[in-house]
Amino acid sequence: MNKRPATLKDVAAAAGVSTSTVSMILNRRSQFKPEVEARVREAILALNYRQNPGARSMVTGLFGSIGLVVLDIRNPHFTNVVHGASIKAQAYGYNLIVVDLKEDISHATQTVDNLARRVDGLILSLRLTEEARDLPRELGKPAVLFGQTLQGHFQDLQTPSIQIRGREASMLLGRHILETGRRRIMYVGYSRSIWNADRVGALREIAGDAEVMEMSVDTQTMEAGEAIAASIVYGPQKVDAIVCYNDVIAIGLLHGLCDLGVRVPEDISIAGFDNIAVSRYVTPSLTTVDMRSEDLGSRSLERLHLAIESRDPGPTAVLLEPRLMVRASTQGSAK
Known part of the structure; x- marks a missing residue:
């Protein structure tokens, strides 16, 4: 006879907490004492609990995914941006969806629009058109922009950004x-x-x-x-x-x-x-x-994570120093 899959209630009972506490920890909706989170994580591993992504999305309105749009994945600069973002995404429990524009930004707005409808937030290059960069804000989705500072531009961005001088x-x-x-x-x-x-x-x-x-x-x-x-x-x-x-x-x-x-x-x-x-x-x-390619990716995802959790990501523009x-x-x- 097959053993039934573990439920949220099973995890809560094993960890000695309420089901709402387990849910909030899984969905990153609140922070608890480290020992409480550790008990919940241990119970999840011990019971081999698997969260239902569809059910999670219905309850929280979140997909558990981040969208990252790059100009050309063959360019090692963007490969390193993806690598930095990927490490942080894994740490925070997100799936990272990478879209490669192949150096053609003429369809960037449509690409961002399609991607925004299936992710919790977006990381976009400052090289995209202004319309594409502003679209997540218009759709009510958190976003972070990354790239290089540009004289006379990007000083008044309303969207958080990680920029290199x-x-x-x-x-x-x-x-x-x-x-x-x-x-x-x-x-x-x-x-x-x-x-x-x-x-x-x-x-x-x-x-x-x-x-x-x-x-x-x-x-x-x-x-x-x-x-x-x-x-x-x-x-x-x-x-x-x-x-x-x-x-x-x-x-x-x-x-x-x-x-x-x-x-x-x-x-x-x-x-x-x-x-x-x-x-x-x-x-x-x-x-x-x-x-600082990897830092652009990792710092962008860190800031986006804060925005998704409705926490203040800090100053709009964070400037990194070149080396x-x-x-x-x-x-x-x-x-």
């Missing part, structure tokens, strides 16, 4: 490049990003008598970086340093330069942004700025 990141890298004696800097940008103009603008702001030139790639891929190597080496503009929009582009370009016999950093130094894991292991290792990671690709001085 973008101009400071570019200035950190620019100062380092200048300190190595480089004076002919090529910025390889990605014009579809709203951060692009700020990034090159900050470089030019601190360049002084150094020259900052600019070119763009159409995609944020290693292949795109590799493809422009020859045009930089054999082009009319003489370059002794390259700053790329991100590490992915920089690594591809580094490979292309080495194939052409360019010595890095002796002939040309190169650097990027994001501090993706592989940047440490290419040869030479890549100088970059840590844009310069100096490595071999820029450590040689200019000749």
